[in-house]
Amino acid sequence: MQSEKQSNSLTRQVIQSISDASLVPFLAILTAVVVGGVIIAFVGGDPLLAYRGLIQGSFGSTKALSETAVWATPYIFAGLAVALAFKGGLFNIGAEGQLAVGAVASSLIGYALPEWLGYDLPAIIHLPLAIIFGILMGGLWAGIVGWLKAYTGGHEVINTIMMNYIALNTTSFLLNGVMKDRSPTNVIARTPLIADSARIPPLFEGLRVHWGFILALLVAFLIWWLLNKTTLGFQIRTVGLNPDAAKYAGINVKRIIILTMVLSGMLAGMAGTIEVTGLNYRHELGFSIGYGYDAIAIALLGKSHPLGVVLSAFLFAAMRNGATRMQFLTQMPVDLISMLQAFILLFVAADAIVRYIYRIKSKGERVVLTRGWGG
Amino acid sequence: MTEANIVLEAKNITKQFPGVLANDRVNFDLRKGEIHALLGENGAGKSTLMNLIYGLHLPDKGEIFVNGKPIEIKSPNDSIAAGIGMVHQHFMLIPVFTVAENVMLGDEVTKRGSLDRATVAAKINEISKQYGLDVDPNALVGDLPVGLQQRVEIVKTLYRNAEIVILDEPTAVLTPQEAEDLFRIMHDLTARGVSIIFITHKLKEVLAVADRITVMRAGHVVNTVPPSETNEAQLANMMVGRQVILTVEKKDHQASGDILKVENLFVRDQRGLETIHNVSFTVRGGEILGIAGVQGNGQTELSEAITGLRAVQSGKVLIDEQDLTDKSPRFMTAAGLAHIPEDRQRHGLVLSYSVADNMALCDYYRPPFSNRGVIQQKALDENARNLISAFDVRTPSPFVNAGKLSGGNQQKVIVARELSRENVKLVIANQPTRGLDVGSIEYIHSEIIKMRDRGVAVLLISAELDEIMALSDRIVVMYRGQIVATVETKQATREQLGLWMAGAHVETA
Ligand SMILES: Nc1ncnc2c1ncn2[C@@H]1O[C@H](COP(=O)(O)OP(=O)(O)OP(=O)(O)O)[C@@H](O)[C@H]1O
Numbered sequence: 084m085q086s087e088k089q090s091n092s093l094t095r096q097v098i099q100s101i102s103d104a105s106l107v108p109f110l111a112i113l114t115a116v117v118v119g120g121v122i123i124a125f126v127g128g129d130p131l132l133a134y135r136g137l138i139q140g141s142f143g144s145t146k147a148l149s150e151t152a153v154w155a156t157p158y159i160f161a162g163l164a165v166a167l168a169f170k171g172g173l174f175n176i177g178a179e180g181q182l183a184v185g186a187v188a189s190s191l192i193g194y195a196l197p198e199w200l201g202y203d204l205p206a207i208i209h210l211p212l213a214i215i216f217g218i219l220m221g222g223l224w225a226g227i228v229g230w231l232k233a234y235t236g237g238h239e240v241i242n243t244i245m246m247n248y249i250a251l252n253t254t255s256f257l258l259n260g261v262m263k264d265r266s267p268t269n270v271i272a273r274t275p276l277i278a279d280s281a282r283i284p285p286l287f288e289g290l291r292v293h294w295g296f297i298l299a300l301l302v303a304f305l306i307w308w309l310l311n312k313t314t315l316g317f318q319i320r321t322v323g324l325n326p327d328a329a330k331y332a333g334i335n336v337k338r339i340i341i342l343t344m345v346l347s348g349m350l351a352g353m354a355g356t357i358e359v360t361g362l363n364y365r366h367e368l369g370f371s372i373g374y375g376y377d378a379i380a381i382a383l384l385g386k387s388h389p390l391g392v393v394l395s396a397f398l399f400a401a402m403r404n405g406a407t408r409m410q411f412l413t414q415m416p417v418d419l420i421s422m423l424q425a426f427i428l429l430f431v432a433a434d435a436i437v438r439y440i441y442r443i444k445s446k447g448e449r450v451v452l453t454r455g456w457g458g
Numbered sequence: 459m460t461e462a463n464i465v466l467e468a469k470n471i472t473k474q475f476p477g478v479l480a481n482d483r484v485n486f487d488l489r490k491g492e493i494h495a496l497l498g499e500n501g502a503g504k505s506t507l508m509n510l511i512y513g514l515h516l517p518d519k520g521e522i523f524v525n526g527k528p529i530e531i532k533s534p535n536d537s538i539a540a541g542i543g544m545v546h547q548h549f550m551l552i553p554v555f556t557v558a559e560n561v562m563l564g565d566e567v568t569k570r571g572s573l574d575r576a577t578v579a580a581k582i583n584e585i586s587k588q589y590g591l592d593v594d595p596n597a598l599v600g601d602l603p604v605g606l607q608q609r610v611e612i613v614k615t616l617y618r619n620a621e622i623v624i625l626d627e628p629t630a631v632l633t634p635q636e637a638e639d640l641f642r643i644m645h646d647l648t649a650r651g652v653s654i655i656f657i658t659h660k661l662k663e664v665l666a667v668a669d670r671i672t673v674m675r676a677g678h679v680v681n682t683v684p685p686s687e688t689n690e691a692q693l694a695n696m697m698v699g700r701q702v703i704l705t706v707e708k709k710d711h712q713a714s715g716d717i718l719k720v721e722n723l724f725v726r727d728q729r730g731l732e733t734i735h736n737v738s739f740t741v742r743g744g745e746i747l748g749i750a751g752v753q754g755n756g757q758t759e760l761s762e763a764i765t766g767l768r769a770v771q772s773g774k775v776l777i778d779e780q781d782l783t784d785k786s787p788r789f790m791t792a793a794g795l796a797h798i799p800e801d802r803q804r805h806g807l808v809l810s811y812s813v814a815d816n817m818a819l820c821d822y823y824r825p826p827f828s829n830r831g832v833i834q835q836k837a838l839d840e841n842a843r844n845l846i847s848a849f850d851v852r853t854p855s856p857f858v859n860a861g862k863l864s865g866g867n868q869q870k871v872i873v874a875r876e877l878s879r880e881n882v883k884l885v886i887a888n889q890p891t892r893g894l895d896v897g898s899i900e901y902i903h904s905e906i907i908k909m910r911d912r913g914v915a916v917l918l919i920s921a922e923l924d925e926i927m928a929l930s931d932r933i934v935v936m937y938r939g940q941i942v943a944t945v946e947t948k949q950a951t952r953e954q955l956g957l958w959m960a961g962a963h964v965e966t967a
Pocket residue numbers: 458475476478480498499500501502503504505506507852853854862863864865866867893
């Protein structure tokens with residue numbers, strides 16, 4: 084019942100608000116780790132050993148760190164995609180599909196463009212073309228949903244899910260058909276390798292982490308800047324927070340809804356593109372399965388803040404990456420990691436549980452149910 | 459008076475919010491069966507005190523006694539158990555639920571696992587009959603007018619056996635008739651031993667219905683007086699701490715050319731029903747045209763249609779000879795419109811934005827607030843600081859979220875933003891002073907008159923006949939979506955206007 088001392092100083096308030104914002108996600112992670120540990124112990128494992136394996140596998144060596152960054156790269160892009168849509172009041176469940184069309188598009192440019200042209204392109208032209216084409220396809224894919232939302236009122240959740248099916252089945256059709264790798268030994272649904280000129284170079288010799296990772300961090304900063312410092316960001320946030328006030332303020336709400344979806348889709352497309360141009364050098368059916376859904380969890384855990392997204396992308400990347408080492412040390416199945424992630428997500432989404440466990444009083448505004456007169 | 463008569467007592471209550479001491483050693487008591495009015499400037503701390511008593515906030519210091527016993531109120535559950543009920547300015551009802559479902563929410567009655575609506579409905583009918591509330595338990599809350607929604611809130615408190623009922627600015631949204639009904643209900647309640655705390659900014663109401671009046675200022679209690687020993691001017695003085703001019707002073711107007719022209723306008727509401735039928739009028743520069751009418755006669759739809767928030771069915775809206783029918787609000791602002799919207803929280807503000815951002819809500823894209831698409835935070839902050847001091851907005855800083863301001867100060871943020879914009883030719887002010895204290899009303903009225911004297915055209919829509927009569931140069935009366943009368947204010951009488959507003963012409967015609 085003791086209410087906390089309030090400080091008048093503005094800086095203290097800012098710090099306060101940052102720690103308020105990260106408190107629940109942090110405690111959610113902690114709770115998930117504890118619950119996960121109990122479950123490991125329950126099935127006869129050693130929780131400490133398992134977690135040690137997880138940390139070793141994700142941060143224990145240069146190679147481990149590099150691999151964590153490799154995982155984090157698409158997670159950051161896809162997480163930003165979902166987060167940006169959230170800021171605009173839209174729930175983009177379709178990152179999965181946007182990512183796939185982005186990957187297909189950029190691998191097509193990557194391997195087929197020199198063939199069509201009949202000569203090799205310099206990397207300085209070919210690589211950006213491959214990336215941009217992938218981004219644009221992602222944007223287009225999501226933009227359709229935005230358009231449907233703005234002009235027909237069709238709900239973006241339903242439509243992004245539909246578009247996911249279309250994207251994934253079309254990908255499968257293309258990768259088994261016209262875009263299939265024709266090399267005689269190949270039986271897998273995958274594209275041919277992209278040309279060297281369409282590849283993002285690695286950051287360090289001998290490690291898989293590539294410049295796409297740096298790009299991801301830059302883009303995260305760019306999105307933060309866009310949202311908080313530009314008039315476009317102001318419009319996106321206003322539409323997200325109060326569409327009626329946005330209309331009153333002269334904002335073209337329909338246009339902003341479409342634009343937000345397009346931008347979101349571009350980021351998701353970027354996640355697919357970066358995997359093709361930076362890591363696999365081709366698109367293979369199924370490589371990206373689940374990224375788009377993990378992205379939702381990452382955006383939620385990061386409270387849709389670009390910095391939060393980067394941090395939670397790292398967490399998810401570390402868990403995915405460390406899982407093998409954990410399995411090696413403890414014979415715990417890798418599925419445990421999915422379970423752990425599910426717990427984190429559960430506790431973040433149902434933050435009331437976390438607040439209850441740790442007795443945190445909600446500081447959020449109360450829900451307004453019907454509107455009376457504000458006072 | 460003996461101690462035993464006191465049902466609720468708050469002693470030495472202190473509550474600090476970041477940057478504001480909202481309640482400073484406040485003492486307040488409530489006697490059995492009385493109506494105790496709480497008055498005070500915007501931001502004086504009235505709602506805060508009530509929220510503390512109701513358990514929505516925890517006090518930093520102080521004690522609360524119910525029937526002489528100290529009680530610890532940690533959440534509304536505790537206060538409800540102690541017999542306290544509160545009707546918020548924001549109703550807490552779910553529009554898609556029926557009255558009965560809303561009333562039992564949080565305290566559901568079940569019979570073999572399913573909701574027992576019949577029992578609840580019966581009890582609601584009983585309460586409703588006892589106090590003359592006339593509430594249908596099976597109606598959908600979303601279909602009810604505000605006045606009835608408010609009664610549902612009252613039923614909800616009575617259903618939970620509240621002996622103490624807090625009403626936070628209940629009359630701000632009511633028509634005069636609905637307010638009269640509310641006062642009758644309040645008297646019925648007190649006659650049966652319920653005690654009421656009543657917050658309002660309307661001094662006339664206070665003098666008419668209160669048994670005692672407590673005035674707050676800047677977190678302190680200034681005084682508690684019986685209505686027989688005070689008057690409007692004195693109360694206003696106590697609230698604001700200075701003399702308030704309760705009558706509006708203005709010179710004769712110098713009208714120039716037509717600024718706003720509305721021609722044969724037809725508009726539909728969200729249900730597709732035609733609510734504006736063939737309305738035409740003009741407002742000239744340097745003139746205030748008042749639209750009088752009982753709320754719900756199309757004023758909302760009319761102002762939304764003129765300002766670009768609602769589609770026009772047919773007809774024309776011209777500002778300064780420019781045809782702006784169905785143009786977006788952006789065009790309107792650019793053409794010189796300043797719009798104070800009726801619903802401040804729905805249209806006027808983004809509650810989770812800072813005061814500074816809200817004060818640039820319509821101009822964020824223009825210099826000096828933006829430079830090539832980049833927001834110039836410094837310019838926003840400077841603008842906010844100027845407006846905060848010019849319009850006396852009570853906020854700890856420009857960076858505080860608008861939602862944290864008191865209701866009246868939220869309204870001032872909007873008024874300041876709209877009236878301060880450059881190149882304003884036309885002001886459409888819909889309930890501009892709703893929820894404001896007398897001091898702020900005085901200031902905003904004088905600002906509106908200043909705009910008029912500068913040659914700006916003003917369309918004033920207000921449910922307060924007093925406000926219409928005090929400010930307008932000309933008055934049109936709206937009834938059922940039509941203009942039924944137009945008069946020069948000098949020739950208008952309250953009685954005649956009242957008759958027109960009640961649709962008198964229709965009966966005679
Ligand atoms: N949740 C909150 N967080 C921070 N400050 C708050 C909060 N609620 C109220 N305040 C501040 O406390 C002060 C008192 O506000 P309160 O709402 O009690 O005023 P009020 O007397 O009800 O005014 P009004 O007549 O305008 O409704 C104001 O300065 C307001 O900004």
